[in-house]
Amino acid sequence: MKFTRNQRNFLLAVCVSLPSLAFYVAFLTSYNGNTPQTLNLWARICAWSADHPLALLNWLFFLNVSVLFWVISLVQRSTWLIDLYWTILPVMIIHFFSWHPSSKFDPIRSRVVIALTWIWSIRLTHSYFRRENWQWGEREDWRFAKMRKENPKHWWWLSFFAAYFSQQCFLVGICLPFYTIHNSTVTWGFxxxxxxxxxxxxxxxxxxxxxxxxxxxxxxxxxxxxxxxxxxxxxxxxxxxxxxxxxxxxxxxxxxxxxxxxxxxxxxxxxxxxxxxxxxxxxxxxxxxxxxxxxxxxxxxxxxxxxxxxxxxxxxxxxxxxx
Structure with missing residues (x-):
């Protein structure tokens, strides 16, 4: 069965975040809240992940988005994936913090912000696909396309910093309120x-x-x-x-x-x-x-x-x- 470019990009977009999702689900299901007393590597990884939610988020983002998305962009010669995932990653990040074992929060504030984030994401995702004529990976952001044209010989490595690592800093940075919401028990108010x-x-x-x-x-x-x-x-x-x-x-x-x-x-x-x-x-x-x-x-x-x-x-x- 031969897939069209649009179908291949759809499958890619669905599957590309699976490594982080699989790790996080495995961590949540296996972590028992105890500090490991043995040299079991997985138990120690889980304990570290439970103690350092922000560090864990950044490591997952770095490996699964900054690095993997960058490698894919070199193969496809397009940075379209990061543009699409800008509409999705905040939803994933807020659930990351709300489900994390160390989280503590007012349930009303958490539920309201999660609902608002979903609405924001649906709005932006709809706008993205409407602009792209409902195609997956039809084109890349014009700013990155311009940089590619201006730096043809060095874009392969410049793109890592311009399109991916910098995006990690910006996106994790603006999503920090999700962490604070799930790191405080201050009650909901007017x-x-x-x-x-x-x-x-x-x-x-x-x-x-x-x-x-x-x-x-x-x-x-x-x-x-x-x-x-x-x-x-x-x-x-x-x-x-x-x-x-x-x-x-x-x-x-x-x-x-x-x-x-x-x-x-x-x-x-x-x-x-x-x-x-x-x-x-x-x-x-x-x-x-x-x-x-x-x-x-x-x-x-x-x-x-x-x-x-x-x-x-x-x-x-x-x-x-x-x-």
Whole structure:
């Protein structure tokens, strides 16, 4: 039986995380909570894994994602897997912490955040596949594709740091609130409810913004096929008030999660969120440079930049005549 490229990539995406899942299930089922008194290697590995949840997460991420995904990318000549797994790994990470033997948590906060994380993941996964025409591994992130083109001789090793090890630092960093939520017995309160609403609002804003962008891109493609001129700039809906409302929604989500760390008294875990925001600011610059580099929409986008807020939805700086 011959598989298509899409089918092969689907099977790959399903199976690639099995090594970590198999290890974690084996650890959970065999660890008995006792410190091993013998030289049994597996018992000692389990004891270490129980005592060091953050270290264990990083080792599993390094071996199964940073290294294995990188090797696969060298074979396939594409980094598409890490783009897809950005939508899935936070769900896996929060369950990693909630199931870990050392976890201690308020059950309401844990269940609410797990539910919100699933909703966030479903939203982002849907957006990913909608953008990729419901194909698995159709293309890689344009930023990595650009780096590959600019560094053809060295990309084989640069890609490990640019696309994988750096992603481990960012993703584990912004998921640190999941650890703090499951490392505190502070009871659920009114502030938690407010933070939960902020997280939910961020997901809703990101979904609406991505849907509006998807419709805009689709209409432009249709216009090109019909011989009509495409619209240079999306400036309707949420995009009328912000140049990147999808980024704003994502930031609301991640900073909402960081708020839970503050509630449980572990502010150190917001460091990853702060770094993520700084990186996203740089990504915003790259995206806008890409937009202004397109000659057919450069003037329209520069005018859009002058009038419209970057992230936070806000009123136009100058009155704009609209149809």
């Amino acid at each position: 502030i938690d409810l407010v933070i939960s609403l902020v997280c939910a609002l961020g997901v809703v804003i990101a979904y609406i913004a991505d849907t509006q962008l998807h419709c805009f891109v689709h209409k432009n493609l249709t216009s090109k096929q019909q011989g009509s001129s495409p619209v240079p700039v999306l400036d309707k809906g949420l995009w009328y008030y912000s140049r990147h409302p999808n980024y704003f929604g994502e930031q609301l989500w991640w900073w909402g999660l960081a708020g839970f760390s503050l509630v449980v008294g572990q502010a150190w875990a917001t460091t990853g969120t702060l770094i993520n925001s700084a990186v996203l600011a740089q990504v915003t610059v790259l995206v806008e440079n890409k937009m202004t580099a397109d000659s057919w929409r450069s003037d329209a986008y520069k005018k859009y930049q002058q009038e419209t807020s970057v992230w936070i939805p806000w009123c136009k700086r100058h009155a704009v005549k609209r149809d």
